[in-house]
Amino acid sequence: MESQVSDKLCLRTNEKRYDVCTFEFKVENGKITGACSSGVSSSISQKTDFINKTVMPLVLLITMPNFVIVLWYTVIHCNGIYLKMLSVFTEKSVFSGMSYIWSLARSPSPVIIWSLVLYGVYALAMMKLLPGRTVFGPVTSKGNVPVYKDNGFIFFVLTMILFWTLTLLLRPFGISPSMYYDKFDEMIVTLNVCSLLFCFALYLKGKLAPSSTDSGSSGNIIFDYYWGMELYPRIFGFDVKVFIICRFGLMIWALMVCIHAVKSYELHGFVDSIFVSALLQIIYLTRSFWWEAGYLATTDIIVDRAGFYLCWGCMVYVPVLYTLVTFYLVTHPVHLGLPVSAVLILAGLLSLFINYEADLQKQKVRKTNGECLIWGQKPDIIRAKYQLETGETKENILLISGWWAVSRHFHYIPEVIITLLWSFPARFENLLPYSHIFFLLVLLIHRSFRDDRKCRQKYGTFWSQYCERVRYRIVPHLF
Ligand SMILES: NC(=O)C1=CN([C@@H]2O[C@H](COP(=O)(O)OP(=O)(O)OC[C@H]3O[C@@H](n4cnc5c(N)ncnc54)[C@H](OP(=O)(O)O)[C@@H]3O)[C@@H](O)[C@H]2O)C=CC1
Numbered sequence: 221m222e223s224q225v226s227d228k229l230c231l232r233t234n235e236k237r238y239d240v241c242t243f244e245f246k247v248e249n250g251k252i253t254g255a256c257s258s259g260v261s262s263s264i265s266q267k268t269d270f271i272n273k274t275v276m277p278l279v280l281l282i283t284m285p286n287f288v289i290v291l292w293y294t295v296i297h298c299n300g301i302y303l304k305m306l307s308v309f310t311e312k313s314v315f316s317g318m319s320y321i322w323s324l325a326r327s328p329s330p331v332i333i334w335s336l337v338l339y340g341v342y343a344l345a346m347m348k349l350l351p352g353r354t355v356f357g358p359v360t361s362k363g364n365v366p367v368y369k370d371n372g373f374i375f376f377v378l379t380m381i382l383f384w385t386l387t388l389l390l391r392p393f394g395i396s397p398s399m400y401y402d403k404f405d406e407m408i409v410t411l412n413v414c415s416l417l418f419c420f421a422l423y424l425k426g427k428l429a430p431s432s433t434d435s436g437s438s439g440n441i442i443f444d445y446y447w448g449m450e451l452y453p454r455i456f457g458f459d460v461k462v463f464i465i466c467r468f469g470l471m472i473w474a475l476m477v478c479i480h481a482v483k484s485y486e487l488h489g490f491v492d493s494i495f496v497s498a499l500l501q502i503i504y505l506t507r508s509f510w511w512e513a514g515y516l517a518t519t520d521i522i523v524d525r526a527g528f529y530l531c532w533g534c535m536v537y538v539p540v541l542y543t544l545v546t547f548y549l550v551t552h553p554v555h556l557g558l559p560v561s562a563v564l565i566l567a568g569l570l571s572l573f574i575n576y577e578a579d580l581q582k583q584k585v586r587k588t589n590g591e592c593l594i595w596g597q598k599p600d601i602i603r604a605k606y607q608l609e610t611g612e613t614k615e616n617i618l619l620i621s622g623w624w625a626v627s628r629h630f631h632y633i634p635e636v637i638i639t640l641l642w643s644f645p646a647r648f649e650n651l652l653p654y655s656h657i658f659f660l661l662v663l664l665i666h667r668s669f670r671d672d673r674k675c676r677q678k679y680g681t682f683w684s685q686y687c688e689r690v691r692y693r694i695v696p697h698l699f
């Protein structure tokens with residue numbers, strides 16, 4: 221026999237009645253179980269939920285596609301000066317300011333559309349054709365183990381070789397990749413439209429034909445579109461997230477930086493500032509592709525679903541915001557000199573090494589089941605147990621040595637430093653080249669909170685033990 225009773229505890233003041241707590245009792249096979257849910261806290265959590273799952277996604281969905289074209293407008297029409305760009309909005313209204321900026325962006329010409337289509341087909345074909353070992357992603361909460369082909373690095377090297385070979389071969393015929401700089405507005409329009417439609421297609425796919433059990437609706441259509449429905453959708457056997465993040469977002473980032481360097485060379489000859497910035501970014505991306513198999517075990521792949529956040533982010537936000545410094549440097553050449561260039565490059569290499577070493581330490585300790593040396597010593601670890609949604613119990617190692625003993629996300633510091641180092645060649649006349657840093661800081665701080673919440677939910681007291689041992693989130697003694 222089963223029955224359910226609920227009652228309310230109310231607080232009365234002269235003017236108002238507050239529902240403080242709702243008691244819910246369940247009688248199940250003669251046993252009484254009960255719980256009290258606070259009305260005040262549940263209404264607060266409803267409001268937070270509404271802000272996080274409806275208001276914030278809506279704000280990002282509306283503002284971000286406009287923001288990228290504003291960045292283009294600021295560089296091309298306002299000499300990279302934000303104040304000049306803002307005058308469009310102060311002189312007109314926000315709405316007519318935006319319409320004016322969009323009216324300056326040209327509709328996509330066939331060369332842009334075809335270039336993007338051909339690039340997409342090439343990248344997809346290479347995903348299948350290039351050799352690579354099989355790697356297994358971490359087991360998901362539903363108990364699935366995604367399988368990938370680790371051929372990102374070879375794809376990156378091949379694409380770079382093809383780009384530079386074609387650039388040199390086509391030069392005598394007056395064909396230059398710098399046309400993508402000249403037509404960047406057309407590219408932004410095309411990418412914006414295609415990515416918004418693609419996210420809608422992913423939403424429908426997730427609803428009608430999900431690839432795995434790691435999918436489902438939150439019950440809120442805005443959030444489903446923004447966040448996505450599936451953890452790792454596959455279309456004709458192609459992994460959508462690997463394609464969009466690594467083969468599209470990261471590769472277009474690398475290509476755009478090279479295109480900016482070519483354009484700068486055509487305009488001014490060799491300029492060391494754009495060379496240093498481009499070189500640091502290409503080294504950073506070389507490492508990212510080299511480490512692609514490791515990346516498949518990070519938040520973007522194991523937690524975040526394929527929706528607007530990741531897909532629009534990697535199809536539009538990365539190609540525009542992450543390449544902003546070299547885009548700006550094309551029209552703002554600066555002579556740095558050898559000593560400054562050398563310091564920036566060496567400091568960049570050191571930051572990248574620290575960031576990479578931290579990623580490797582975490583990977584190594586898990587791969588060897590703790591039987592390895594970290595900074596020459598046997599690592600301190602916690603064997604954290606967690607449960608899958610299927611009820612199966614699993615175990616993961618939490619490392620408390622090396623960089624993971626300094627703070628819980630120490631590797632974000634060298635990530636920020638290298639981004640600063642490839643922005644410094646733009647000097648300090650304008651804020652615009654530092655926009656990427658600003659957004660990266662917001663992203664990483666938010667990510668550190670999100671990751672802590674995820675790990676606390678996953679590992680419970682084991683995570684609390686880790687947090688007691690490693691007290692700071694990112695910056696030791698500060699944050
Ligand atoms: N340029 C950019 O835009 C960005 C770059 N990055 C870079 O990407 C890389 C990956 O970063 P990110 O995705 O944030 O994830 P992290 O590398 O911080 O990984 C977080 C996950 O690692 C596991 N973990 C946490 N603490 C420990 C520990 N002490 N020992 C072992 N495992 C632990 C947990 O996953 P589990 O469930 O497996 O336990 C946790 O969810 C970094 O190099 C970062 O700098 C990141 C964000 C943005």
Ligand SMILES: CC(C)CCC[C@@H](C)[C@H]1CC[C@H]2C3=CC=C4C[C@@H](O)CC[C@]4(C)[C@H]3CC[C@]12C
Pocket residue numbers: 280284465470507508515520528529530532533534537538663
């Ligand atoms: C919608 C937007 C407001 C936000 C979009 C954010 C995403 C585009 C980015 C979120 C996390 C970013 C990345 C994480 C880790 C990475 C590993 C590194 O080696 C290369 C860069 C990157 C893939 C990076 C790329 C952009 C994000 C996916």
